[in-house]
Amino acid sequence: MDFIADFDLTHENTLGLKSAARLAAHITNVDELEATVDEAAARAMPLTILGGGSNVVLSESVEGIVGLMRIGGRQRTGQSATDNIITAGAGENWHEFVAWTVANGMPGLENLAGIPGTVGAAPVQNIGAYGVQLSDFFLSLTAYDTQNRKTLTFDREACGFGYRKSRFKADPGRYIILSVTLALPRQWQVTNAYAGLEKFQADARPDEVMAQVLALRQSKLPDWRVLGNAGSFFHNPVVNLAHAQTIPNAPRYPQADGSVKLSAGWLIEQCGLKGERLGPVGTFEKHALVLVNHGGATRADVSRFSALVRERVKTRFSVDLVQEPIEI
Ligand SMILES: Cc1cc2nc3c(=O)[nH]c(=O)nc-3n(C[C@H](O)[C@H](O)[C@H](O)COP(=O)(O)OP(=O)(O)OC[C@H]3O[C@@H](n4cnc5c(N)ncnc54)[C@H](O)[C@@H]3O)c2cc1C
DSSP: OEEEEEEEEGGSTTTTTOOOEEEEEESSSSHHHHOOOOHHTTTTEEEOOOOOOOSSEOSSSEEEEEEEEOOOOOEEEEEEESEEEEEEETTHHHHHHHHHHHHTTTTSGGTTTTTOOOOOTTTTOOOOEEEEEEGGEEEEEEEEEEEEEEEEEEEEHHHHHHBBBOOOHHTTTTTTEEEEEEEEESOOOOOOOOOTTTTOOOTTTTHHHHHHHHHHHHHHSTTTSSSEEEEEEEEOOEOOOHHHHHHHTTTTTEEETTTTEHHHHHHHTTTTOTTETTTTTTEEEEEEEEEEEEEOOOOOHHHHHHHHHHHHHHHHHOOOOOSSSSSO
16 A cells, blocks of 8 residues: 655645645555554554545644545445435545436435535535535444444434534544445425525426526635635634624524524624735635635635634624634
């Protein structure tokens, strides 16, 4: 198995941050994963798994070994009275996987089309978009436990899913996801509550919904191949009702427990930071929640600008913004 020294990661992260790994290896099967875990242990180095690099802020020098997750394969593995059961390898491209399910008459994931990255990273932050999240369809996953050196199966409950979180995000490095199994309902129903999708009714076609989701995403988000970014950079903050009432005009999304979710993008925009920049890093001119790399940025540049955003929002609204992408 090849371990490549000083591996350039600049094109392995969608923010396009300058970065290199001490060592890197492509992982295409479980044997290669075990060999990589062994190598990391023998060298007393940390092991970090990278999928599409679309939810990370990479440091200039990533110590240890970076395992580039490339385990492929996708298939319908079963059918119940209500669902098609689909399994995909962790290294599969998420959007291509979604498009494949829709093209093969197994809709359900169309609202999650166009999210960059891999199938294996999708449970890590329980990806979500347009009123749908991965956990809505999740059945189980297999993951390699790097502590006990064995492959385990996790059902939905064991994954501890929440809003953009899971046990895998809470315990980074311990479990390496190998495959994900989803249950897609055989009786499809459109999820159309989100702005821009209301026109789709019971007679809608899943491929039309998917095309609309992709068009909406394209109109709001910069193409990371052109302008480096990691999608939404901060979580939408959840505050209590009294706090929300101190912020007049803020869009409010009431939660089941009485708290209120606010729009992080709106708060940032109100601070006059939409389209602003500090050195090579700024907010996208059309969407203040997206931090962009105008060229040549490093993690330090991202940290400097995100600290400025957090400080302005804290001072004006007493809200602590929490960063979504993971620092590596
Ligand atoms: C333009 C853009 C739009 C986006 N839109 C959305 C959106 O609508 N909704 C949303 O939820 N997210 C969105 N994201 C964020 C991102 O695409 C998702 O979080 C995606 O699931 C990350 O996948 P990845 O393969 O790139 O993960 P990476 O960035 O490579 O890794 C993310 C984390 O997961 C870990 N990881 C990766 N693979 C594995 C594995 N196999 N086993 C264990 N740990 C692993 C990594 O170590 C890291 O900690 C967007 C990002 C961009 C750039």
